[in-house]
Amino acid sequence: MIISRADAAPDDRRDELAANLAAVRQRVADACAGAGRDVGDLTLVVVTKTFPADDVRRLAGLGVTDVGENRDQDAAPKALACADLALRWHFVGQLQTNKARSVATYADVVHAVDRPRLVAAIDTAASKAGRVVRALVQVDLDETGAGEGRGGARPDDVPALADALAAAQHLELGGVMAVAPLGGDPRAAFDRLARIAERVRRDHPRATDVSAGMSADLEAAVAAGATHLRVGSAVLGRRPRNG
Numbered sequence: 001m002i003i004s005r006a007d008a009a010p011d012d013r014r015d016e017l018a019a020n021l022a023a024v025r026q027r028v029a030d031a032c033a034g035a036g037r038d039v040g041d042l043t044l045v046v047v048t049k050t051f052p053a054d055d056v057r058r059l060a061g062l063g064v065t066d067v068g069e070n071r072d073q074d075a076a077p078k079a080l081a082c083a084d085l086a087l088r089w090h091f092v093g094q095l096q097t098n099k100a101r102s103v104a105t106y107a108d109v110v111h112a113v114d115r116p117r118l119v120a121a122i123d124t125a126a127s128k129a130g131r132v133v134r135a136l137v138q139v140d141l142d143e144t145g146a147g148e149g150r151g152g153a154r155p156d157d158v159p160a161l162a163d164a165l166a167a168a169q170h171l172e173l174g175g176v177m178a179v180a181p182l183g184g185d186p187r188a189a190f191d192r193l194a195r196i197a198e199r200v201r202r203d204h205p206r207a208t209d210v211s212a213g214m215s216a217d218l219e220a221a222v223a224a225g226a227t228h229l230r231v232g233s234a235v236l237g238r239r240p241r242n243g
């Protein structure tokens, strides 16, 4: 039997993504209701790392507007393949300065700026790309000093980094970002982030982004005032490798 391409083939993966997305949106709505917040104040960034461009396309068809990636090698070709979709691309991972040039060509928001050298590298790269890139200061919320290698600036260093981002010609300071430390209470960690965000807004009133919360702890992030949730596995399923 010849199956023509025009046949509307059932797309099980689309259905799976639709169901997962609906469940995540419901969790966000419930968390907002519990916190007395407006769902419209939350941006859901669906982290598509390790999943193919076809999934990004399916998500766009399901109303997703913001996607996140953490490795330039994967993200660059995906962003290119999905250039027609008018998505906002968020680079959420640790960024090496030598990747800044590539990332600045497609990323609208870089979430994990944690050192002055990176500010300079992204600014130069954005200038070369003729773009303005929004950038967040990643804060290390691990008070134990165990250093899990998740990155982030020490809270004391955040104001200076925020100033540097705000002063950069081709960058726009968006706010702050963090990953909850493993094994700790995410709510307490995100409350610390909220205080740091408030401190940044004192100097930079328009830097209102607070990027916090992943599949496992998005409720705590909503309760603590996050504006951007970075959700991967709850929408896409388990990652084939640990991206």
Ligand SMILES: *Cc1c(COP(=O)(O)O)cnc(C)c1O
Pocket (backbone or CB within 6 Å): 047, 049, 070, 092, 093, 179, 213, 214, 215, 216, 230, 231, 232, 233, 234, 243
């Ligand atoms: C992978 C990743 C996420 C998404 O994590 P999930 O647990 O799959 O939701 C969020 N933020 C960063 C920085 C990530 O690397």
